[in-house]
Amino acid sequence: MKSLECKCGHINPVGTQLCESCGRPLTEEAINKPLADMRYEGSARRSQTYNKTIIDKVWNFFSSVKVGMWIIVAILVAAAIGTILPQVFYVPANNATEAAAYYERIYGTFGKIYNDLGLSDLYSSWWFQGLIGMLGISLIIASLDRVIPLYKSLKKQKVKRHSSFLQRQRLYTKAENVTEDVLTPAEKKLKELKYNVRREDGALLAEKGRFSRWGPYVNHLGLIIFLGGVMLRAIPGVYVDEQLWIREGETLAVPGASGYFIQNNGFEFDVYDKESSDEVFSDAIDRVGTIASNYQTNLTLFEGANQEVVGDPGELEEIKSGPTIVNKPFKFDSYNIYQIDFRLDELKAMTFNLENKESGEQFGEFTIDLIEPEPEYDLGDGYKVELVDYYADFTGFENGEPQSKSPIPNNPAFLVRMYTPDKPEPETSFVLIRETIEPFGENDYKLKFQAAETRDISGLTVRKDLTLPILMIGGLIFMIGVAQGSYWNHRRIWIQQTATGDVSIAGHTNKNWNSVKKDLYYVTKDTKVPRPKDQQDPEDDLDFEEGDETS
Amino acid sequence: MTLIEWSSSALFVAFVAYLVATIFFGGAVKSSTHEKTATNKRWGMYGFTVTIIGFIANLTYFITRWIAAGHAPVSNLFEFTAAFGMMIVGAFILIYSMYRIAALGLFALPIAVIIIAYASMFPTDVSPLIPALQSYWLTIHVITAALGEAILAISAVAGLIWLLKNIDMTKKSKQRFWIEAVMYVLILVVGFIVSTTIFSVAYEPVEYSYVDVEGAEQTIEYTKPALFGMNESTVITEGAMQPLIEMPALVNAKKLTTVVWSILIGSVLYILLRLILRKRLAEVVQPFTKKTNSQLLDEIGYRSVLIGFPVFSLGALIFAMIWAHEAWGRFWGWDPKEVWALITFLFYAVYLHLRLTKGWQGEKSAWLALIGFIIIMFNLIAVNLIIAGLHSYA
Amino acid sequence: MAQSKKTRFYIRTVILAILVVAIIGTIYVNVTKEKNAVLAVGDQAPDFQLVDMDGNVQRLSDYKGQGVFLNFWGTWCKPCAKEMPYIDKQYQVFKDQGVQTIAVNIAESDFKVNSYTKQYGMTFPVVIDRQKNVMERYNIGPLPTTFLVDPDGKIIRIIQGEMTEQDVANFMEEIKPS
DSSP states (O other): OOOEOOOSOOEETTTTTTTTTTBBSSSSSHHHSOOOOOOOGOOOHHHHHOOSSHHHHHHHHHHOOHHHHHHHHHHHHHHTTTTSSSGGGGGOOOOHHHHHHHHHHHHHHHOOOOHHHTTGGGGGSHHHHHHHHHHHHHHHHHHHHHHHHHHHHHHHHHHHOHHHHHHTSEEEEESSOOOOOOOOHHHHHHHHOOEEEEEETTTTEEEOOOOGHHHHHHHHHHHHHHHHOOOOOOOOTTTEEEEEEEOOOOOEEEETTTTTTEEEEEEEEEETTTTTSSSHHHHHEEEEOOOEEEEEEEEEEESSSSSSEOOOOOOEEEEEEEEETTBEEEEEEEEEEEEEEEEEEEEEEEEEEETTTTOEEEEEEEOOOEESSOOOOEEEEEEEEEEEETBBBBBEEEEEEEEEEEEEEESSSEEEEEOOTTTTSOEEEEEETHHHHHOOOOSEEEEEEEEEEEEEEEEEEEEEEETTHHHHHHHHHHHHEEEHHHHHHOOEEEEEEEEEOOOOEEEEEEEEEHHHHHHHHHHHTTTSOOOOOOTOOOTTOOOOTTOOOOO | OHHHHHHHHHHHHHHHHHHHHHHHHHHHHHSSSSOOOOHHHHHHHHHHHHHHHHHHHHHHHHHHHHHHSOOOOOOHHHHHHHHHHHHHHHHHHHHHHHHHHHHHHHHHHHHHHHHHHHHHOOOOSOOOOGGGOOOOOHHHHHHHHHHHHHHHHHHHHHHHHHHHHHOOOOOOOHHHHHHHHHHHHHHHHHOOOOHHHHHHHHHHOEEEEOOEEEEEEOOOOOOOOSEEEEETTTSSTOOOOOOOOEETSSSOHHHHHHHHHHHHHHHHHHHHHHHHHHHHHHHHHHHHHHTSOOHHHHHHEEEEHHHHHHHHIIIIIIIIHHHHHHHHSOSSSOHHHHHHHHHHHHHHHHHHHHSSSSTSSSSHHHHHHHHOOOOHHIIIIIIHHTSOOOOOOO | OOOHHHHHHHHHHHHHHHHHHHHHHHHHHHHHHSSSSSSSSTOOOOOOOEBBSSSSSGGGGGGTTEEEEEEEOOOOOOHHHHHHHHHHHHHHHHGGTTEEEEEEEESHHHHHHHHHHHTTTTOEEEETTTTTTHHHTOOOOSOOOEEEEEETTTTTEESSOOOOOOHHHHHHHTTTTO
């Protein structure tokens, strides 16, 4: 392995553009450029120097900023394509077949193609996740490859640089025959500006905000931690995301949290009404009509005594009670229960009265609990109603057999026998909402509907995410890094004065050139040295005044 | 006067002040041959002073409305867009105080004016918060995100000035075409504002019934003459006209009507301007940009992204994730608005990395800044109008 | 120099290998998550305990050494109603050969389950999963779903949907203790 020896005697690694020590250009390319390329201080990025094995090639691929950019652009375009139609999880469908039908029905051929291509579930596709994974690899390798040489060269930099280095800086000025000492007053001024000043015979290096150079690497580290946290969710038990529908009064197992049970003590749904709301809202309420103000489910959490086996929870011990409100989830352990959805007014119980059709005389009221019906309802005095069968969601008859399409009492129907003292045989009746069928001929008695009781159903989501602290740390580090790199900049000013009175001044910054221009203006003001020119700007005619930005 | 009336008046004062300040900034770049003459500076100072006055009035609007409503005025399309306009002025003040470039005011303020006027086209009444918005994260997330977007918008303004200054308007080129397209789109937004204002005065709303995608009967109210009708629409209001063209159920013909009216009226405005001025609009404004240093504009563009990007990341991604976790239990849900915030983030990440490469400064960088602003506006407007998601306000 | 080249090669290989394995692993888990249920064939069947309609405690682990034909059903479910008589018939055949049948109803009322078992003349134990936690544990989607549990308590097959009488017989044969 060859290394590069500079004229100043410093040995540089292969691939170095500018001597780490004195700043002389080392390559043909660097010599021919009028201005020095100061990215990564002209240091040798290791990835570019070795390209032998396949591992090196893969490594170099991911190390390239250009490749990283293409990966980001690919993610960006894919993400945009995913928003053309709603993703499958926002579509009212329970399975793939229903979803396919939905896309075709609503969006026609385009919807069908979109769904067939898998674009309707783009964000969980292997290739999209693969792109994000590649971005993660790129972040790690590209950062590793740059931060180490950058750190080394910033650490090794000498105060005294070769004159060709100063000349090749974007901000540069020189003067001849300056007899008075330039360096000492400049040092004073630069220290005023909070620069870190180092001197070495006839040379001065003032530096400020070097730590901002680490900003990009710190924010990349934050992103890597964040992506790592997201990956951890694939481990079972780290991430729980379950839905449940729970009716008022019901107690159900908490999905994803074994051993726990929740009871729905009532769903509350409130709207803003004109009377009780602030007057400023009255126009909006008039215009829109109903504006919801609150959705909440009051819950009680229990823990089953019998933990080792599911099914029979044993004694339920109350843990806590409280509401889950939109934006204020019900919390326990590492779980949160969210109020997500609701359905109002599902039938819960129906009250009937046994009535003589002719006389209208009534023999007693009874209530059928639609969730837990009784086999019979004794009305006293020899009057009795026997429930033969119950169809919660009646849809019609099939081969004379009543059918129910679900266990939910959307359309309850009852097959009953009515026992009365005046009849030796009970009368049979099939009772529906607003209708009665008498299968064995005309009856004398009927069940007269009195009242119905309803209840609401809450749609809740149960979630647990143990990766959150990691994500939060990642986010925090990212923000620190991005602020560090954006709100501070790394400025350097080199001043050199020879014994013969030749003065040259150069300035460099990684961003925000205006800041270092102002600092240089301040340093050169009232001296014989002219203000440094921006060698990259043909229109460099800006003058700076007191009161302009100094930081 | 009630507090809300005070608030509305304050917004109007701000609106007028920004218009006046624009004229002053125009004077500052036009009145003399050199950039930094005494008169020039004076005009610039007047412009900046009026901007500050306008901004104070704008803040008064914001704070009084906040007090009156009891929640930060960022809860519907009007409030959010108006706040965004205000923040663009705030971001301009920040950048102007660093660089003192009068041309920036000449372009940033009219854009803020257009945005505030655009906001006023939506219902402006104070609405109470629906459950999903009842969180202090609404205030934190929306204000930070909007502020970040506003600072990023200044970079697009700097880019626009750079391009107007440096594109050769005498020769036919892609650049000349596209910069004129940008001017045309700005006029279309004005077309929307003009058409909405005209019809709100001169047109009685008409109700139609129609059949939606699911086959259900719905009614809809048109506030502009119905060019396009909803699926199987019939007139309910007596004596009103039947829509000219009926659209399939998938298309929201009411929104389409609004868009087409804006394009029609905007195009008429554009053609009139071209006929009167006998020049491309980009060419008309070009002289105002000539005395500004390109290098400095480029740096302002880059600096605005540097300042805006962390604010945007914090507000539109990090705070958004925290709120999403509080409200829905997942910090990320691939909702279109979220995705477009991510796209904005990725886009500016690309911008920042490309700045490291030579050749992506100056012109290319200016175009990128403009594209970034288009992505932001797409997320603010189009995602709400076209792609309904969890974020669809109003 | 040669030494450091080698070191570099190893470091790069290790870093890349770790990253690639971690990412591919994550994607694999994420992409396949929806498709396979939490419980898979080969897993130990989770123990549960429920009370049957006769008041007897039915605990899965009590049937260790026997095969268990575990059927999840609902009264409204038509395919369940079709296969129920087949299951009952085969239960009669296999119950003395060490194959137990348990039908788990999903949180319906005593009344409804009683009237149903009477109607279909079901003779094997029927239990009601009132809090839906057995259903939750077994990750039941559409009904009917049947789990075949072998004498060691391992799930050897998960059947979603209706079975013919021949299917039922074959499946019971599969879990018969040898």
